[in-house]
Amino acid sequence: MSGHKKKPRQRNRPKHKANRLNAEASLTCETPADNCNSVNDRVSELNIGPEDEQNSEVPLKSEAAQTQQSSTDNEAIKIIQKLIREKFLKNQNQNQISSEKSNKKCSKPNSSENLTEVKKSKSKENVAKNSIKNSAFITNLQKQVEHVMANDSIDLSNTFLENLQKLINQTPITDVETTDDEEEYIEYVYRPRQYFSVSLCNYCKCDLNGQMLHECKRCRMVFYCNPEHMKSDEQHRQCCYALRQVAENCGGYIFYKCDVFTMDQFRSYRIVTVRQVESIINRTLTPTEREIVLFPRICTNNKCREYRFSKLMDCKKCGQVAFCKDKPDHLKADHILWCEPFRLFKKLIIFQEKYGRLEPTLPSKVLKDLPGAVSNTQHMFFKLNLDIKESCEYAVLSQIATGPLTAWYALKLCEQLKSNEEVTIHLIGAEIEFEVDTLHKWELFFLHITPHVKILNIVFIGPELKQTNISFEQLQKTKCCRVCRKNGRELNYYFENIVYHDYRKGKTFSQPNLICFFNAGLYRSTGFQMEDSWPETIDAAVNLKCPIIVTSYTAYESPLDMKQILQDSGRCLNIILPPTINPFASTKPERNFISEEDAPLIFKNYYCFVVE
Structure with a gap:
């Protein structure tokens, strides 16, 4: 009888020990995160190392004792699972709180028609990789726990305990990864205004076509x-x-x-x-x-x-x-x-x-070879893995891309895309709403498709280049993507709020590889502040002896612009491309007031010519 009484006490010891561990672990989970080391100490008590196996004698157990021991093992595994789950949820909550604080810190009221966005220079691809890595780590631990439960063993490997220690002590899992060389930057995003149309209700903007007006x-x-x-x-x-x-x-x-x-x-x-x-x-x-x-x-x-x-x-x-x-x-x-x-x-x-501003899908592909056979915008989008079938999205994206693609097209005609590792482009008469809008387009649609260029300098010049609710210094913080930075490539932006012939005489002047007059209307005698300043600007530009591309809204304006630039230049110019339809023009229509009898709608960079 005494032996019969001794056995229940021997079976109850592990069970009592498991209950004690369970109670202590539940108290530990309610304490702050700095007490997590005590949990690891308790978990390590369940580990039987190789040396312990050699020096200890494990008595044989009866079938009932083995069943009770299996129940005890399951209880210990459940404790570990509970700790992992609670730690993971706690990290998620801390991440959510920190992201809400950062959003409050970044948000700014906008009182004008211009909209700024604060964005991380961390790419979405790296965020996704970080999330996948963390998910794989959790999944690996889960599999090890399930394996232990299936074998009815408490022989947890040292690797598993090290991973558990890493999970408990690591910093909260977050969607945004920052390093010392990554800063927040501000990007200018133009918020388009409302339009009046006789075919739309002036109140709700519904289509009146086919309805009673x-x-x-x-x-x-x-x-x-x-x-x-x-x-x-x-x-x-x-x-x-x-x-x-x-x-x-x-x-x-x-x-x-x-x-x-x-x-x-x-x-x-x-x-x-x-x-x-x-x-x-x-x-x-x-x-x-x-x-x-x-x-x-x-x-x-x-x-x-x-x-x-x-x-x-x-x-x-x-x-x-x-x-x-x-x-x-x-x-x-x-x-x-x-x-x-x-x-x-x-x-x-x-x-x-x-829905507000239409945000089209932007490319992320970086070409390894120069797309010399590409002849228009549609082919370039295909080369960049952009398959856009919706007409509105395609039109908006073509307006974003037309500036850098037109400049790229001019340098391609002059055979300068392979010969220069550093390219400087002057944009004369630049406007915030067009050339500066979606600033990183110059990386996506020029630097990414020109592998030989290592440094790209974009200089925005014009008296109408006014600072809005963000300064030019903030815009200059825009960085290249991680791939370009890794390959040592640079993209620099400069802003000059003066007329070009004054900038030409200044200390900040840099020799350009290309000069762009986008939709400038050189033939008009009424320029900035109703004064005709184009003759001086044209003379300063042509004397730099570099390629010049001039674009216009219509076929009517382009020959007039060419006549003006040939007249005001002090030397003979070589015509690389006569006035013709620009294959990289925007397809987003705007109403035309200046020459509506010839073209009721206009498009950015519709016609172009190149001289040198």
């Missing part, structure tokens, strides 16, 4: 999808009052008897009307309000210009062009060429109104 009863210049939206449009009331005042002085309607005007006279008349409206309300009209006068719903025939609502009908496909109901021939024959771009323009407005 409700004309504003006062000004008769804007339209709505229903009378309720007309009453709810409070933003239009002040401008509406001023438009009505002007109309009363013009025979009841603003465009009364405008059929006698030439195109230049009609343009001037609309500009004068805008000034009259501004004087009545004693403020400057917004671009959207100005478009009410600049792009009205009138007959597209220049000798008719019918303005009465009841006598007009719109194009059934785009809804952007009106003509007389009883005179279908007033719809221009070439409208078929512009109808699809008009529809794309309206589609972009509707998307922007619903």
Whole structure:
């Protein structure tokens, strides 16, 4: 009987010990993280090393004792699993709290039409790799625990205990990995403005094509999808009052008897009307309000210009062009060429109104060889593994890429892409909204496709290059991707808020490999502050004896720009490329006010020529 009483006590000792470990472990999990070493000490008690196996004698157990020991082993394994799970959840919570604090620290109020974003220079690919690495580490521990449970053994390997010690003592798992050489940088992102369109409700911006239009009863210049939206449009009331005042002085309607005007006279008349409206309300009209006068719903025939609502009908496909109901021939024959771009323009407005700025997919591929056979934007996107089928996204991405790709195209024509490891590009007449928008496009669409170039310097020059809610010093902090930095490549940005001929004389001047006049309008005599400063700028540029590319919005402007640059240059220029359609032009349409009779829509960098 005494032996029978002794055996239960022998079986209960491990069970009591496991219960004691369980209670201590649960208390440990409730304490701060610095007490985790005591947990590791308890876990190490379960380990039987090789030396202990040789020096210890393990008595044989009965079948009942082995069953009880297996239960004890499972309890110990469950404790380890619980510690791993709680530690992992705790690290996730700490990561979430730290990310929320960083987001609060980075967020800034924006009061202007420009939007800035604070981004980490850490790439998404490395974040994903870090996450996969941590997940693999946890999975490995889980497999080892399951293996121990399946074998009913407490013989935990030293490797497993070292991994457990590493998991408990490591810093919280995070999605953002920072090092000493990685800093936060600020990128300029232009927030597009609202647009006015006669084919969209002036309140909700829904498509009115095919619907019954409700004309504003006062000004008769804007339209709505229903009378309720007309009453709810409070933003239009002040401008509406001023438009009505002007109309009363013009025979009841603003465009009364405008059929006698030439195109230049009609343009001037609309500009004068805008000034009259501004004087009545004693403020400057917004671009959207100005478009009410600049792009009205009138007959597209220049000798008719019918303005009465009841006598007009719109194009059934785009809804952007009106003509007389009883005179279908007033719809221009070439409208078929512009109808699809008009529809794309309206589609972009509707998307922007619903979802804000369209952010297209940007490439991350770095080419190892120069894509010499690439001849247009579509081929380049294919080379960079971009398969964009949606028309709006493609148009926006083509506008982002047209600047660097056009510069790349000019250097390719001059055979300078393979001969220079350092390339400097001067952008004359640069604007924040175009050349500077999405600043890292110069890396994605120039540096990444030109493997021979190690250093790329982009110099933005122009008196209209105004600092907005971020400084040029902050923009200059933009870094290359990790792949380029690893290969020793550099991308530097410089900003000069002066005219080019003054920059040419300054101390910060750098010799360029290429000079770009993007959509500059060199033929116009009214430049910055209504002064013609182009002759001095052109003379300073051509004397540098480097390739010059000049782009324009239309085919009409390009020959005029070329004539101007040949006239103002003090030497004979070699024409590398005559005025022609730019294969890397933007496909995003904008309305044309300057030469609407020739091209109602315009595109950035549509035509170009290259001289040297």
